[in-house]
Amino acid sequence: xxxxxxxxxxxxxxxxxxxxxxxxxxxxxxxxxxxxxxxxxxxxxxxxxxxxxxxxxxxxxxxxxxxxxxxxxxxxxxxxxxxxxxxxxxxxxxxx
Numbered sequence: 001x002x003x004x005x006x007x008x009x010x011x012x013x014x015x016x017x018x019x020x021x022x023x024x025x026x027x028x029x030x031x032x033x034x035x036x037x038x039x040x041x042x043x044x045x046x047x048x049x050x051x052x053x054x055x056x057x058x059x060x061x062x063x064x065x066x067x068x069x070x071x072x073x074x075x076x077x078x079x080x081x082x083x084x085x086x087x088x089x090x091x092x093x094x095x096x
Contacts, residue, residue: 004040007047011057027058034061 001009011031015024035043043061050057 004035005044007044007051008035010051011047014051014057030058030061 001012008031012024012028015027018024019027031043031047034046038046046060047057050060
């Protein structure tokens with residue numbers, strides 16, 4: 001764990017303390033998969049924030065990361081999608 005950083009060590013200790021080391025090892029794969037998909041540093045930031053807020057780091061890692069910026073093609077930049085009022089969906093729900 002030291003190679004990954006302090007936040008990974010904290011997450012491991014939390015999991016081992018709450019679940020036991022055998023179950024923690026199985027569950028920690030979620031953390032390692034996130035590190036592969038998002039990068040070690042980004043995953044470390046998510047772990048640290050979760051641990052500082054006394055939240056389960058696993059729940060935060062399962063959420064999709066919010067993109068920092070999105071490039072919209074010029075042909076779609078002026079396009080607006082009309083939204084239906086929620087009352088329409090409520091009426092549809094009552095009809096079924």
